[in-house]
Structures are given as structure tokens and as C-alpha cells.
Amino acid sequence: MRVRVLGIGMGPQHVTPEVSAALATVDYVLAAEKSDEDGLLAVRREIADAHGVEVVTVRDPERDRADPADYPAAVRNWHGARVAAYADVLRSRGGTAAFLVWGDPSLFDSTIRVVEQLGVEYDVLPGISAPQLLAARHRTVLHPVGRPVHVTTARRLHDDVAAGQTNLCVMLTGDLDRALGAPRLADWSVWWGANLGTASEELATGVVLDVLPRLVEARARARAAAGWVMDVFLLRAPETVA
Known part of the structure; x- marks a missing residue:
């Protein structure tokens, strides 16, 4: 075998x-x-x-x-x-x-x-990973110049932010309101995608406070269109956006 x-x-x-x-x-x-x-x-x-x-x-x-x-x-x-x-x-x-x-x-x-x-x-x-495709879709780089990217899950997101992480690629999100709704993240930037590479793909980017309602709606559309949803997002503190 x-x-x-x-x-x-x-x-x-x-x-x-x-x-x-x-x-x-x-x-x-x-x-x-x-x-x-x-x-x-x-x-x-x-x-x-x-x-x-x-x-x-x-x-x-x-x-x-x-x-x-x-x-x-x-x-x-x-x-x-x-x-x-x-x-x-x-x-x-x-x-x-x-x-x-x-x-x-x-x-x-x-x-x-x-x-x-x-x-x-x-x-x-190996295969193409979701973070790779997310970065390509948004025509961006996963990390600022000379800085790391921290890959984590929504379950650990708030602990990781509290520990000082300022540039995170977040997978296995589940509840976007729970993941991104904390006041401390309101002025962070987010690059988000769901069902990447499929007919039900959804994309959005912006400042968390402004874009979160659209992300929730887009995630629901992706689930309704495909019968499933998997999303990933890049989250970056204001001082590390460049």
C-alpha cells in the first residue's frame, strides 16, 4: 500500500x-x-x-x-x-x-x-495555498518591507494581536463579526477573500470599521452560491500598512 x-x-x-x-x-x-x-x-x-x-x-x-x-x-x-x-x-x-x-x-x-x-x-x-491566491487577487504582498507575516486562525486572532502581532494572515474564520468586531481592530486594514478561485469567489478590502458589514454580506453570498464557504484575510495595523 x-x-x-x-x-x-x-x-x-x-x-x-x-x-x-x-x-x-x-x-x-x-x-x-x-x-x-x-x-x-x-x-x-x-x-x-x-x-x-x-x-x-x-x-x-x-x-x-x-x-x-x-x-x-x-x-x-x-x-x-x-x-x-x-x-x-x-x-x-x-x-x-x-x-x-x-x-x-x-x-x-x-x-x-x-x-x-x-x-x-x-x-x-504541494499545491497553491489560500494566502498565495489572496495576495494575488488583491495585488499585494503578505508582509511590509522587512517585516514578517504571522499566519494564524480566527480562534487565536485576538490572543495574537494582544501578544503584539500587527500583520496577520487569518484562516478558518467562521464568524467575521467575532473575529473583526473588536474595537481595537476598527482602524486596521483588511484584505479579504472567500471561496477563492471558484465561481462563488468574493473579495473586499478596506478599513475594518468601514468594510466589515460588506464582508459579512459577501461571506453569506459565497455560502449561498456554493453551499460552503472558506475565507481568508490579511489584517494589518495602521502603523504597518506601508
């Missing part, structure tokens, strides 16, 4: 020649099915079909998403259930399986962690 972890960016248009060649070497794509109308699974099917590869689905185990007190433990339990489900398929089918990872496998995705626990030979190929 062998597993290939392949980054697919935000859809078929981002599949690199390297990943396309890798798909020619696999026997099937192994994918989690999160709902009966899983839009992200549909994109994976489109990519697999274009390469003549079968898709084998596994119903994704339930996860506690109600902001549990022990978030890492909730994620570990979820990963353990995924490992068991994928192992059953690999044992029964054998061969070479591929996981098609949205964006890039290195950034806020746990496929590599799950595959490590399967105890099989595997390799990883």
Missing part, C-alpha cells in the same frame, strides 16, 4: 503538472464525504474524473465543533476516527491511494497527520 498526498489548490485550474502526473500513478482517490451535498467533494470528483481515477468515499466522522473546552483533544479524537475509517479502505483495496488536499497540505490541513498514523509509505506534493 502507498498513499500520495496531493495539493490541489482551489480546484482543477490549480492542479500543477507535478500533481497531474502523480494522479496518473494512483489506483483511486480516497476522500471524506462530509454531507450528502458536499461541494468540496464534487470538486475532488471533477479532478479525479479528468484524470480517469476512481473516487472512493468515506463518510467523515462527526466532530465536536461547538468550541469544546479541550479543542486539541476534540481534534485528536476526530483524527483517530478518520484514521480507522481510512485504514479499513486501504486494507480492503490495497494499491496506491491519493488524498486531494484543498490548498496546500502544509497549511491548516491535517491530512499529513492522519496519513502518518496509517503506517504506510507516503509522499506529499
Whole structure:
């Protein structure tokens, strides 16, 4: 048995020649099915079909998403259930399986962690990440001259700002009002995008206080259009805008 972890960016248009060649070497794509109308699974099917590869689905185990007190433990339990489900398929089918990872496998995705626990030979190929595409869409650079960018999640955003971070790329946002509604962020600048690279893409930029209502509306439009939404934003303090 062998597993290939392949980054697919935000859809078929981002599949690199390297990943396309890798798909020619696999026997099937192994994918989690999160709902009966899983839009992200549909994109994976489109990519697999274009390469003549079968898709084998596994119903994704339930996860506690109600902001549990022990978030890492909730994620570990979820990963353990995924490992068991994928192992059953690999044992029964054998061969070479591929996981098609949205964006890039290195950034806020746990496929590599799950595959490590399967105890099989595997390799990883990169894909275009959401922060890359966000910067391109807004024709900007992720960091000011000579300064770093701090990549984080909305869950950690306020703690990171309190710790002194002034230039942040924020993923896994969920509730934009909760993430950006703090008074201390009102005069910060934001570059935002949802469902990047897809037909339901939404973009906006401006000062947080002015643009936040539009961001909330645009996020809702993206979800309504696609049946799912994933957004990312660059957030920068006034003194570091240049």
C-alpha cells in the first residue's frame, strides 16, 4: 500500500503538472464525504474524473465543533476516527491511494497527520495555498518591507494581536463579526477573500470599521452560491500598512 498526498489548490485550474502526473500513478482517490451535498467533494470528483481515477468515499466522522473546552483533544479524537475509517479502505483495496488536499497540505490541513498514523509509505506534493491566491487577487504582498507575516486562525486572532502581532494572515474564520468586531481592530486594514478561485469567489478590502458589514454580506453570498464557504484575510495595523 502507498498513499500520495496531493495539493490541489482551489480546484482543477490549480492542479500543477507535478500533481497531474502523480494522479496518473494512483489506483483511486480516497476522500471524506462530509454531507450528502458536499461541494468540496464534487470538486475532488471533477479532478479525479479528468484524470480517469476512481473516487472512493468515506463518510467523515462527526466532530465536536461547538468550541469544546479541550479543542486539541476534540481534534485528536476526530483524527483517530478518520484514521480507522481510512485504514479499513486501504486494507480492503490495497494499491496506491491519493488524498486531494484543498490548498496546500502544509497549511491548516491535517491530512499529513492522519496519513502518518496509517503506517504506510507516503509522499506529499504541494499545491497553491489560500494566502498565495489572496495576495494575488488583491495585488499585494503578505508582509511590509522587512517585516514578517504571522499566519494564524480566527480562534487565536485576538490572543495574537494582544501578544503584539500587527500583520496577520487569518484562516478558518467562521464568524467575521467575532473575529473583526473588536474595537481595537476598527482602524486596521483588511484584505479579504472567500471561496477563492471558484465561481462563488468574493473579495473586499478596506478599513475594518468601514468594510466589515460588506464582508459579512459577501461571506453569506459565497455560502449561498456554493453551499460552503472558506475565507481568508490579511489584517494589518495602521502603523504597518506601508
